[in-house]
Amino acid sequence: MASLVKIAQAGTLESSDIMITVAPGPQDSGIVIELESIVMAQYGEDIRLTLEKTVAEQDCNDIYIKALDRGALDCTIRARVLTALSRAGAVLKEEIL
Amino acid sequence: MDMKLRRSMLFIPGNNPGMLQNGGVFGADSVILDLEDAVAPSEKDAARFLIAHALRTVDYGCSEKVIRINPLDTFAAEDIKAVVPCHPDAILVPKVESAEDIHTAVQMIAAAEQPDQTPVKIIALLETPRGILEAYNIAKADPRVVALALGAEDYTAGLGAMRTKEGTEIFTARTILVNAAAAAGVQSIDTPYTDANDEEGLLADTELAKRLGFKGKLSINPRQIDVIHSVFNPSISDIDWAEQVIHAIRKAEAEGSGVASLNGKMVDLPIVNRAERILHLARLLGLIEGAK
Numbered sequence: 001m002a003s004l005v006k007i008a009q010a011g012t013l014e015s016s017d018i019m020i021t022v023a024p025g026p027q028d029s030g031i032v033i034e035l036e037s038i039v040m041a042q043y044g045e046d047i048r049l050t051l052e053k054t055v056a057e058q059d060c061n062d063i064y065i066k067a068l069d070r071g072a073l074d075c076t077i078r079a080r081v082l083t084a085l086s087r088a089g090a091v092l093k094e095e096i097l
Numbered sequence: 098m099d100m101k102l103r104r105s106m107l108f109i110p111g112n113n114p115g116m117l118q119n120g121g122v123f124g125a126d127s128v129i130l131d132l133e134d135a136v137a138p139s140e141k142d143a144a145r146f147l148i149a150h151a152l153r154t155v156d157y158g159c160s161e162k163v164i165r166i167n168p169l170d171t172f173a174a175e176d177i178k179a180v181v182p183c184h185p186d187a188i189l190v191p192k193v194e195s196a197e198d199i200h201t202a203v204q205m206i207a208a209a210e211q212p213d214q215t216p217v218k219i220i221a222l223l224e225t226p227r228g229i230l231e232a233y234n235i236a237k238a239d240p241r242v243v244a245l246a247l248g249a250e251d252y253t254a255g256l257g258a259m260r261t262k263e264g265t266e267i268f269t270a271r272t273i274l275v276n277a278a279a280a281a282g283v284q285s286i287d288t289p290y291t292d293a294n295d296e297e298g299l300l301a302d303t304e305l306a307k308r309l310g311f312k313g314k315l316s317i318n319p320r321q322i323d324v325i326h327s328v329f330n331p332s333i334s335d336i337d338w339a340e341q342v343i344h345a346i347r348k349a350e351a352e353g354s355g356v357a358s359l360n361g362k363m364v365d366l367p368i369v370n371r372a373e374r375i376l377h378l379a380r381l382l383g384l385i386e387g388a389k
Contacts, residue, residue, distance in 0.1 A: 010143050016115035075150035076114040083143040 008087035037069035224248030236281030
């Protein structure tokens with residue numbers, strides 16, 4: 001399991017970007033996501049799924065994620081989450097993929 | 098020689114998702130996803146993740162995908178490890194000063210490539226006085242090197258000269274670079290014109306670059322692409338002339354004559370080569386019919 005050692009942030013609030021904050025969660029708290037998006041009605045569930053999948057792939061099971069989305073594509077969401085995880089001290093399985 | 102069209106090579110900031118996802122819509126011959134000057138040191142890690150994901154998912158159309166990494170003595174190793182497995186077409190290596198620098202870059206790139214990956218090409222960005230002096234050796238250092246590009250801002254700083262719009266201070270560097278590239282059989286790409294709002298200045302600067310022998314120009318703004326292409330595209334009169342040259346030489350060959358002439362002027366091998374280059378470019382651009 002990849003564990004986070006501190007709170008970290010990645011991304012910006014510019015158009016087409018997403019700002020991700022990750023923090024270690026209490027044991028067995030699971031993946032807790034707080035999402036705001038300018039496209040919440042159309043893509044909120046998709047974004048939430050991408051966030052969940054990206055952290056789950058890295059075996060981050062107890063984690064709090066705050067995401068402020070400004071219309072980011074899937075690839076940007078993944079990249080920002082991985083950057084935040086890496087900055088939070090998680091040793092990523094696959095640095096890029 | 099690598100015959101890929103590189104009339105325009107557009108820089109895209111590596112940590113800007115909006116620009117990264119739209120990089121393919123401007124019609125540049127190459128997009129350069131930038132990890133160096135456009136990215137703050139504290140954001141290099143984020144830009145690597147973004148570019149790696151963009152390479153795998155964003156459709157850049159016909160544009161060649163080039164990544165400008167950081168200088169070899171800074172973050173180049175991390176950059177190469179992150180982006181090379183994502184199948185870029187080429188790496189733009191900044192501040193190259195010697196053949197040894199190319200050997201170092203090749204070693205790092207080869208180590209990062211996937212087993213089935215097409216070898217990633219190298220474009221060497223020469224932006225120091227020493228780099229310009231070593232231009233030929235850099236171009237010949239490895240078959241992966243397909244072009245030399247000029248970075249005039251750092252070069253001028255290295256000279257201790259003022260950078261001007263007319264570019265007198267970079268004339269020597271331009272001619273040395275073009276000559277070295279031609280001698281080594283690689284392309285030469287001119288420095289960007291940094292005033293994105295001065296279209297007339299861009300036109301004049303690009304025309305000068307073409308007259309000196311450059312095959313393309315770096316670009317810092319999508320608005321510059323059409324102007325750059327208009328200069329490097331062969332004109333209708335260029336194509337007409339080239340077709341007449343080829344017709345004249347074929348006619349002379351058919352008649353068993355070793356000498357051809359066109360409008361009273363002798364057509365010799367350098368003229369034929371120039372005509373063939375124009376027709377090749379015209380075919381690539383779809384301006385005339387023929388095999389691409």
